Amino acid sequence: MIDVAPLLADLTDDQRAAVQHGEGPLLILAAAGSGKTRVITRRVAHLLATGVPARNILAITFTNKAAGEMKARVEKLVPGNQVWVSTFHSLGARLLRMYGERLGFDRNFTIYDTDDRAKVVKAALDATGIDNVKYSPERIASEISKAKNQLLTPPQYERTATDFMRQVVAKVYHGYEKRLRMANAMDFDDLLYLPARALRENEELRRDLDARFKYVLIDEYQDTNMAQYEIAKRLSIDHPNLCVVGDPDQSIYKWRGSDIKNILDFERDFPAARVITLSQNYRSTKNILHAAGVLIDHNKQRKKKPLVTDNEQGTPVTALAFETGSDEADGVAQRIKEAVQQGRFKYRDHAVFMRINALTRSLESAFVKHGVPFQIVKGLAFFERKENRDVLAYLRLLANPQDAISFLRIVNEPSRGIGKVSLDKLQSFAADQEIGLLVAAGQVARVTEIKGKAATGLRDFHRLMTELRARMDLPPHELVQLVLEKSGYETMLKESGDQEDADRLANVGELITAAKQFWDEDNSRTVTDFLEQITLASDVDGWDEQSDQVSVMTLHASKGLEFPVVYMLAVEQGLLPHERSVGNTEEEEEERRLCFVGMTRAMKELHLCSARLREKRGQINYTIPSIFLQELPREVKFVDASGRNQARSAADEYRAKIGPAASDWADTGAQPYFPPKPKTEIKPNIVPGSADEFAPDAVVQHAEYGFGKVVEATGFGALRKVKVQFAGHGTKVFAGASIPLKVIKRKA
DNA sequence: CTGCTCGGCCTTTTT
């Protein structure tokens, strides 16, 4: 028996209570930085120590990286155990591979990513014959995704389809599912949806798994969706030892189907639940925690709760206002370099967060310029390169010959003289015969319309794949090498003489290295395992926290991490909060939580950056400081970092670029920073429907045109007219009592 | 069938 004392020694009373809690549901409301990961890890170890068999414990984390870390920590505390620790998606994949055949699926299924999914949707959409479709495949795909997250089958969804769009989606959803099953493929949602439905409909399976996983622990519970909730619940009926950990203030994935109600209603769903609150923060300085606390307090739909820490006061949080986006990048790079040179921090102590990925570009060049080592934390980027996707498609088709998307991707890569026309014919032949495309390619002689080069090419391709399939016993990296040689892909890249192709060849070489590493870690791993790991990898999974580099990532990716020094970029209206959320209270509150998550990652220093001019889609616009900056407490230090003297030239360059093309656009007059206003601000007495609502010079926002400045406002009610100058959209006139404009800033 | 150019589109966040 293992000694439990060391598992409890350095915990607070609340933490210890959570670790020691025995049977029955448990809700741990853990504030940011309250040591929840530690609590879950210890709890798993404690369960093992008190005699619970490892196979009866299931721990769910939000990323594979977190799963790996937890596994390692538990292993250290209780060596030699075999606890399942994984993400919901990996769990789903694992269950489907184990029980798939029992449920009517082939265990060698391919997991389709968002890109593949859009292609399948497009094919299904085209097949419906609905022309002049006004919905993009992506839009329909996300609607289907929502349906699956709500565990709706195509017929069930169809019954809810009252409006036109839903009717279109319902038709596509049918065909989409058919295509996925034909291709023996799963999309991300299937990995939750199918197990959830199986647990709901197959009582025998449900009972087996409930008994297998007597203790279920779920981290980041505030970001679970309905399918995940269903899985958790169905695994906790006979053995209701469900322990969930989360923080409603850190729910940031509503757009992906997460339902904050899962955590808010936990006590209703499990009336016997014990609730433990961890409110003490051990991560941040008082200044940082207070600023974050004051910000999140602006959310109306929120249970007030204290954020307390015994940590030092620390340096004030700063709001750094730069002149342009590139000044901002430069300034951040410089400041980080300085801190390292002065010996205050290491590079790896720094993180830079941003709302959207596109903002990494200017930062990248600034870091290169200043010689600051950095890594952009975006796990999949490498595997998303065309050449790597191609090679992986070969592997996917080998592992699953039914995979239509992979077939279409590589059948003519390198060129085998097979064009679109021939492929269309092959596809209709395959559909008629109800066979996969690869099998159809082997029977190309039966398709009389395909002849000449195309027919030979298809036959050769089929022969190639048959030959390669016989070598599936090879370790993944050797199989990749063989694919490259036999397919002609390597020759194609080698002989082109193009520098770009030489780079591609090098990337493919790195892919082989990655495959070898994967296999070296565990020789029993297969090609399918390799593919699955790549597809289910999250952005932080590729993060190297050992090397001394600045970490650059999105706010979403930063969840669960911590850094001594944090810079947040572009804290501006339209970016944070993002413009797509403006006007929707729920989404605005999620943006505020996102900002809160970013802020609470910081341990010692927090800097919120903004620029007065920001380039977006090749256009330069004046920005408006984020509403979140105004909501911060007074002790936040507003710093004008525009460095007039040196930044002048960059700003002037920007202005020169704005040029006559945008001369109709005037400075909004918004200041890059300002001291917070006193709460007792006198609201002007405005009659709704009157012209005063949009007084000239007010800064307003429109859902489509973005920010603008009111030029003229006259009339009342239905006769009201408001003329607005928009950045990049010229002047527009709005009329009537109800005008789709949001006032961002009234005339000073 | 291939490869090129042009134009329209987009762009939140991710498993």
Add this chain to the structure above:
DNA sequence: GGCCGAGCAG
């Protein structure tokens, strides 16, 4: 500013 798809020439 970048990507994808359509359209056209070879």
